[in-house]
Amino acid sequence: MVATPARLLLPTAARRLLGASAARTTARHLSTSPPARAVLYDHHGPPDQVLRVADVAPAEIGDRDVCVRMLAAPINPSDLNRVEGVYPVRPPLPTAVAGYEGVGQVHALGPAVDSLSPGDWVIPSPPSFGTWQTYIVKPATAWHRVRADVPPHYAATVTVNPLTALRMLRDFVNLTPGDTLVQNGATSIVGQCVIQLAKLHGLHTINIIRDRPGSEEVKNKLKQLGADQVFTESQLDIKNIKSLLLTLV
Ligand SMILES: NC(=O)c1ccc[n+]([C@@H]2O[C@H](COP(=O)([O-])OP(=O)(O)OC[C@H]3O[C@@H](n4cnc5c(N)ncnc54)[C@H](OP(=O)(O)O)[C@@H]3O)[C@@H](O)[C@H]2O)c1
Incomplete structure (x- = not known):
């Protein structure tokens, strides 16, 4: 399937925007995620007016959680609509992370997770939380493993x-x-x-x-x-x- 949005936050651009460093080693067990940066909004409105980039405190990695370092995330029209607040289902505010899909690499795992390994590529499944951030901690069940030989912009936009x-x-x-x-x-x-x-x-x-x-x-x-x-x-x-x-x- 060829489906490449014109406005994809490719890894380099995403790292520039979010400030993640290029090379990271993966660790199997960590108690918290590394400090992250995210694209946030506190109220609905025009994306160019309400979005802000901010540091996010490290999140605790529970026994069944997976910490993922995001590699790429697209900017879909529906992402902008969500920030604008046009959909009836809205994230709790204040402070939601923007973005809806993307691909990341497993950085660390809770000790009870055996379905994923450090280095695996994963996508949110279903896409239900903000992806425009450098590190995300969610239960293992929130992630779906994808092949790592797929170009990142395909994996990031498959959903x-x-x-x-x-x-x-x-x-x-x-x-x-x-x-x-x-x-x-x-x-x-x-x-x-x-x-x-x-x-x-x-x-x-x-x-x-x-x-x-x-x-x-x-x-x-x-x-x-x-x-x-x-x-x-x-x-x-x-x-x-x-x-x-x-x-x-
Ligand atoms: N689950 C969902 O409900 C869901 C999921 C994904 C997308 N969507 C919606 O589906 C739509 C398409 O999304 P997408 O990501 O595929 O969009 P996209 O790639 O950005 O494409 C936008 C399309 O709209 C056309 N367009 C823009 N302005 C127009 C105008 N004034 N008059 C006529 N055509 C115009 C563009 O034509 P040109 O090429 O000529 O500019 C292009 O074909 C969006 O409304 C999006 O919100 C819904």
């Missing part, structure tokens, strides 16, 4: 957008191979995941994108991902749109 695309394809109508679906916003990361998953499942896609400079290259890129048809909005600004779509399926 939110690909799974949203999968659920859109599965949860609302019963699609079977040979069916055709139409989507707008096809350049979005979710849209690109829809294209790839549809292709894998034998579904055809008709994709609508905005009229923008370079739209021919965008069309080619989406077709390389598996899109069957790609139109700009102006190409579909015609009276017989329904008949056109019917001739395509």
Whole structure:
């Protein structure tokens, strides 16, 4: 699955932002996490106004906890929406850590944890706590191990957008191979995941994108991902749109 958000906090950028040092050794048992830095907010509002970077006190590592050093975390639109407070489910405030997904490396473990080892790569599962911080301590059950040979930007973004695309394809109508679906916003990361998953499942896609400079290259890129048809909005600004779509399926 190719799903690379344009705004990914890649390891180098994330370390610069959060102040983590590049090389750390992993230790099996520690009583507390190293001091961490995090991107926090105390009340909802425009992210550029309410987010702040701050030092976070070391967290206690309980018997069943795992301390993870974050490697990369994306900035998804839904992260910004969460900071803005547009979703009905909100984190308790004041002081929440921003971010929703990402990948990290196990730094230390509580003595009762045998499901993970120092050095393992893990992602939050389900994504339910702030990931824009350098070290996170959560119970072992909050982490899911992933292969460490996957590029970090793939591992960091495997949860939110690909799974949203999968659920859109599965949860609302019963699609079977040979069916055709139409989507707008096809350049979005979710849209690109829809294209790839549809292709894998034998579904055809008709994709609508905005009229923008370079739209021919965008069309080619989406077709390389598996899109069957790609139109700009102006190409579909015609009276017989329904008949056109019917001739395509
Ligand atoms: N579980 C969930 O509910 C869930 C999970 C993930 C995402 N989402 C939502 O799904 C949406 C897509 O997320 P994403 O991360 O894939 O977004 P993204 O990669 O940032 O893509 C944004 C898309 O919106 C289009 N767009 C932006 N402004 C527009 C405008 N004024 N008119 C028409 N199109 C416009 C962009 O088109 P251009 O390429 O032309 O700029 C692009 O296709 C967001 O609303 C996000 O919050 C929901």
